[in-house]
Amino acid sequence: MPTDRRTAVVTGGSGGIGKACAAVLCERGYDVVLTARRESELAAAAAELGCRYVAADSAEPAEFARVIAACERVDLLVHAAGMLQGTFVRKERIEDFDTVIRSNLRSTFVVTRGVLAVMPVGGRIVIVSSSAGASPMKGRAAYSASKGAVDAFAEVLRQEVARDGIHVNLVVPAPVETAMLDTVTFEMHVIQASDVAQAVGYLEALDPRVVLPRIDLRAVDSGPLAPPPLVPPAAAAKSSHVGTAQQAPS
Secondary structure, eight states: OOTTSOEEEEETTTSHHHHHHHHHHHHTTOEEEEEOSOHHHHHHHHHHHTOEEOOOOTTOHHHHHHHHHTOSOOSEEEEOOOOOOOOOTTTOOHHHHHHHHIIIIIHHHHHHHHHHTTOOTTOEEEEEOOGGGTSOOTTOHHHHHHHHHHHHHHHHHHHHHGGGTOEEEEEEESOBOSGGGGGOOSOBOOBOHHHHHHHHHHHHHSOTTOOOOEEEEOOOOSSTTOOOOBOOHHHHHTGGGOOSOBOOOO
């Protein structure tokens, strides 16, 4: 692998936000390593973008170690892996609660701990969170709790690694039009994965002397610039119950 190129690892890279971020980084000359669990989709995304990939579960240290082994160093981490799942607390199975916490919170610990071993001075860790961390969603207790914990984790990590010359940034979008929203049962105003990728691109280009801990993104929900409300498949199936467009975290 050429040693004069910066290396970026992008989790959740098989589609959605992760793939959009990887596309921006490829355009900027990074040696991009995509990772996700589903190898067929991951391989297709890597072939489309012209980058490398390593199939791995980001919440599993032994598997994510394979990603680190493929990198001489990691100059930039974009952690975009995660899941939106769950129901009301009275109905939630503890196994499903644990699955969401594992996918969203445990993975954040595993990947950041992994890349720190090979991240040089000037490195950057970008964690894609959700507005559900600050504005919890009824019926999505596990998801909301996991994202709130991710936000707290990022703040602690930022304090710990500042002395090493490493930046930690949170990108916090409200709803993003990806397959993750397919189970949502109401209309919403959304942004696009490319919008989140632009924010990551902005952070990537930021002078390392500048601190920007967090970027919050949401769609305009009124006026001439507001996008038409998105009606997810689950919302369409319950069309008789769909009313005024609502805003919900991604």
